[in-house]
Structure formats: C-alpha cells, structure tokens
Amino acid sequence: MNSADFGPNFLRFVGLAALQVLLFKQISLSVGAFFNIFAYPLFIILLPLAAPTPLAIFLGFLMGICIDLFYGTLGVHASACTFTGLFRTFLINALEPKGGYTGQELIPAPYYFDWQWFFSLSGVLMFLHCFWFFSVDAFTFVYIGGITLKTIAGWALSMLFVALIVFLFNPKR
Amino acid sequence: MNNLLQLFIRNGGFITFFVLEAISFYLIVGNNQRQGAIYAHSYGLFAGYVYRWRSNMQEYLHLRDEVEALRKENAELRTQNLNARLVTVPYRDTSYQLLYDTISRRDSLWHKFTRPAYEYVPAVVISNSIGLNNNWLMINRGSADGVVPNMGVVSKEGIVGIVRHVDREFSTVMSVLHRQTKISAILKGKGAFGSLVWDNRDPNHMTLKDIPRHIIVSDGDTVLTSGYSTMFPGGHLVGVVEGTPKPDRDNQYFYAIKVRLSQDPSLFSEGYVVCHLFQQTLDSLQQRNDEQR
Numbered sequence: 499m500n501s502a503d504f505g506p507n508f509l510r511f512v513g514l515a516a517l518q519v520l521l522f523k524q525i526s527l528s529v530g531a532f533f534n535i536f537a538y539p540l541f542i543i544l545l546p547l548a549a550p551t552p553l554a555i556f557l558g559f560l561m562g563i564c565i566d567l568f569y570g571t572l573g574v575h576a577s578a579c580t581f582t583g584l585f586r587t588f589l590i591n592a593l594e595p596k597g598g599y600t601g602q603e604l605i606p607a608p609y610y611f612d613w614q615w616f617f618s619l620s621g622v623l624m625f626l627h628c629f630w631f632f633s634v635d636a637f638t639f640v641y642i643g644g645i646t647l648k649t650i651a652g653w654a655l656s657m658l659f660v661a662l663i664v665f666l667f668n669p670k671r
Numbered sequence: 672m673n674n675l676l677q678l679f680i681r682n683g684g685f686i687t688f689f690v691l692e693a694i695s696f697y698l699i700v701g702n703n704q705r706q707g708a709i710y711a712h713s714y715g716l717f718a719g720y721v722y723r724w725r726s727n728m729q730e731y732l733h734l735r736d737e738v739e740a741l742r743k744e745n746a747e748l749r750t751q752n753l754n755a756r757l758v759t760v761p762y763r764d765t766s767y768q769l770l771y772d773t774i775s776r777r778d779s780l781w782h783k784f785t786r787p788a789y790e791y792v793p794a795v796v797i798s799n800s801i802g803l804n805n806n807w808l809m810i811n812r813g814s815a816d817g818v819v820p821n822m823g824v825v826s827k828e829g830i831v832g833i834v835r836h837v838d839r840e841f842s843t844v845m846s847v848l849h850r851q852t853k854i855s856a857i858l859k860g861k862g863a864f865g866s867l868v869w870d871n872r873d874p875n876h877m878t879l880k881d882i883p884r885h886i887i888v889s890d891g892d893t894v895l896t897s898g899y900s901t902m903f904p905g906g907h908l909v910g911v912v913e914g915t916p917k918p919d920r921d922n923q924y925f926y927a928i929k930v931r932l933s934q935d936p937s938l939f940s941e942g943y944v945v946c947h948l949f950q951q952t953l954d955s956l957q958q959r960n961d962e963q964r
Contacts (some may be wrong), residue, residue: 551684573698
C-alpha cells in the first residue's frame with residue numbers, strides 16, 4: 499500500500515460511480531424494479547490487498563455515500579458498502595491460496611489470480627452486498643420473499659457487468 | 672492511549688464497521704421517508720416494551736416492602752379474626768359481662784381499653800436445624816417486639832415451635848422436632864385431645880399420644896391445636912393422620928398416632944409469634960396447681 503495505489507483507485511472510484519449513476523441507474527429506472535445493476539462494489543473488491551480493513555471499510559462507505567447522493571437514498575448504499583468492506587477482509591483471508599499471498603499480487607484481480615478465484619471472491623461479496631442492500635432498502639424482513647428475488651436478479655445482472663468490466667480493463671493495480 | 676491504539680489495530684475493522692453502520696442507519700432513518708416510518712413504528716413498539724419491562728422491574732424491586740406490609744396486615748387481620756371469635760361467643764352467653772372483662776383492662780381510672788386475647792408478631796426464621804435429636808430455630812424478633820419465653824410460633828401452614836430464650840432482637844425457638852416438645856392437639860370432628868410429641872428422627876412426622884382407643888381414628892384425619900394452652904390458639908392446623916393408628920407401647924389403652932406435619936420443618940422460613948394476653952396469669956395459676964400436686 500503506497501502512494502502509487504492512489505491514482506488507479508481514484509480513477510476506478512470516479513469511473514465506476516459515474517458509470518453507475520449515468521448508465522446503470524437509468525437502465526434500472528426505465529426497465530423495472532427487479533432490474534438492478536450494481537457495478538460500483540467492484541471498487542471495493544479491487545482495493546489493494548495490502549489496504550488495512552478500516553481503510554477499506556471507510557472507502558466503501560465513501561463510495562456508498564456518493565452513490566446515495568445521486569440515488570436520493572441517503573445511507574442505504576453506504577450501509578451495504580460498509581458491510582461489503584468488512585466482509586471483503588474475511589473472504590480474502592478465507593480464499594488465501596496455498597502458500598499464502600506472495601506480496602506480488604497488488605489487487606485481487608484475475609491478472610494475478612485465475613478467473614475462478616476472482617469469481618468466488620466477487621460472487622460472494624456481490625451477493626452479500628445485494629442482500630444487505632435490499633434488506634436495508636425494505637428495512638424489514640416482512641418482505642423476505644421480495645428481498646430474495648431482488649437479490650438473486652440483481653446479483654446475476656451485476657455479476658455479468660462486473661465480469662465484462664474486468665475483462666475489458668484487466669486491472670493490474 | 673497505547674492500549675487503545677492496540678485495541679483499534681486489532682479490532683479496527685469491526686469498530687469502523689459499527690461506527691459507519693451507525694452513521695448509515697442514522698442517515699437512512701433521517702432522510703428516507705419509508706424507512707423512517709418503519710423505524711418510528713418499531714421504535715414505538717420497542718419503547719413500549721422497554722417501559723413495561725422497567726415498570727415490572729420496579730414493582731419487583733419493591734416486592735420486599737410489599738411483602739413486609741402485607742405480613743403486618745396479615746398479623747393484624749389474624750388478631751382481629753381471633754378477637755372476633757372471642758367476643759362473639761360471650762354475646763350469646765348470659766355471662767357476657769364476666770367474659771368481656773377477661774379481654775379488657777383498665778390502664779387508668781378513666782380509660783378502659785380492650786385488647787385481643789391473642790396477638791401475632793410476624794417473624795422471619797434466620798436459622799434452622801432438623802437433623803439433630805433436639806432441634807432449634809432462631810427468629811428475628813426479641814423482647815423489643817414483645818416476645819417472651821413460652822410463646823408459640825406458628826406459620827400459615829402449621830406449627831413451628833415454642834420460644835425458649837429471648838434476647839433484645841432475637842429469640843431461640845425450640846423446634847417441634849425436639850424431645851421436650853409436648854403440644855396439646857385435637858382430632859378435628861372427633862373432639863378427642865392428646866399430646867403431640869416427637870420421639871423419632873423423622874423430620875416430617877410427630878406422634879399424637881393420649882388418644883383413647885375407643886375413638887375411631889382413620890387415615891387422613893386432620894389434627895389441630897386444641898387451644899388448651901396459652902402457646903397456640905385453638906384450631907390451628909398441625910397435620911394429618913398417616914396410616915392406621917397403632918396402640919401405644921407404653922400404655923395399651925391409648926393410641927400412638929403418626930401425624931404428618933402440614934408445615935414441613937425443613938421449609939420453615941417465616942411465621943408468627945403468638946402472644947397471649949394472659950399468658951403470665953394463666954401460667955402462674957398452672958404453677959400453683961403443679962405445686963399443690
């Protein structure tokens with residue numbers, strides 16, 4: 499974790515936030531309630547491996563607040579991103595390859611690991627993110643059926659776009 | 672400060688998480704109409720629950736005072752009850768004046784007051800034993816509360832013992848499980864009276880002696896105090912007859928009846944000391960009787 503990490507992450511922050519607000523939000527609005535695409539959690543997923551947990555959580559929170567400002571749902575995305583930031587550490591520890599991380603891998607991207615590893619990380623994180631987001635959005639578990647449906651639909655669509663973005667840009671740091 | 676820093680490094684993720692989630696929650700509730708409404712509703716329910724719980728707790732904490740007040744009132748009611756019994760009987764009697772006088776006294780030339788023949792002092796048992804040959808209790812009432820030796824101690828379920836030694840604040844009570852215990856008792860509905868003694872090591876049973884063999888005694892008959900002594904008021908529950916009564920080994924003309932105590936001696940916890948107004952008078956009379964014999 500050093501100052502060289504700032505540039506790429508800042509670009510990802512701005513780029514993903516803009517993509518989310520300008521493109522995906524409009525798609526959701528015009529197509530329907532079950533058609534949610536979340537690309538911005540990719541910013542949290544791709545934070546440097548060496549980033550301390552509190553920093554990752556805080557950056558996630560910042561990202562969430564930014565998205566919230568444009569969605570007009572202050573706090574909902576922030577809450578989900580905060581949770582994703584915390585869980586990212588657990589998952590990265592759980593998915594540690596045999597022999598541990600070498601220090602050569604700067605970010606958890608398919609450039610350093612394989613696609614399967616990246617999909618298990620981003621898939622689980624994205625699913626939890628969606629579930630937390632729709633739970634907080636409903637703010638009650640009375641509509642657990644609706645929450646589950648939205649989570650599954652949102653997760654599938656989001657993963658499609660996450661894979662597309664990572665494939666196109668293939669980030670290295 | 673260093674420790675605090677260490678704590679943050681070790682649990683920083685969780686601390687940051689909880690702080691930021693709290694902020695998010697605050698923002699959600701404050702800025703989103705739907706979530707805010709749900710929160711307000713749930714908070715109302717929760718607050719109602721908490722307030723109810725708190726008031727229940729407060730009631731529970733005041734339970735001890737409540738119990739104390741109730742026991743005092745209970746003692747007063749018992750006193751009134753007995754007093755009523757003593758006064759109504761003389762009313763039907765022609766010797767009303769004579770009996771009335773027995774429960775009234777003149778404390779000065781001008782003022783005459785009436786006191787019940789029996790009064791109750793609520794007491795709490797502070798020590799107890801049941802496993803010895805002679806068992807003793809201690810209660811938290813003494814001469815300051817008007818307790819004197821030879822007063823009976825009863826509980827609401829049965830009898831406890833007899834006061835022996837009295838200090839200012841405390842008294843020792845000879846438990847019914849004591850070889851010297853001898854309590855006058857009657858069989859309910861039969862009228863026959865005898866003496867209750869404890870002559871074995873069974874802490875739940877006493878033996879009722881001196882009931883003549885021609886009385887028909889059956890399993891389950893109720894045994895009450897007779898009221899023939901100043902220690903216990905008449906008609907207080909003692910226990911029930913258990914099993915078919917056997918003849919007394921010392922005197923074949925009488926029974927030795929096994930009585931199951933209604934008040935389990937291992938569970939003595941609180942009771943009432945019975946104060947009889949004329950205890951001293953009656954005792955001194957009895958003493959004269961004994962001297963003559």
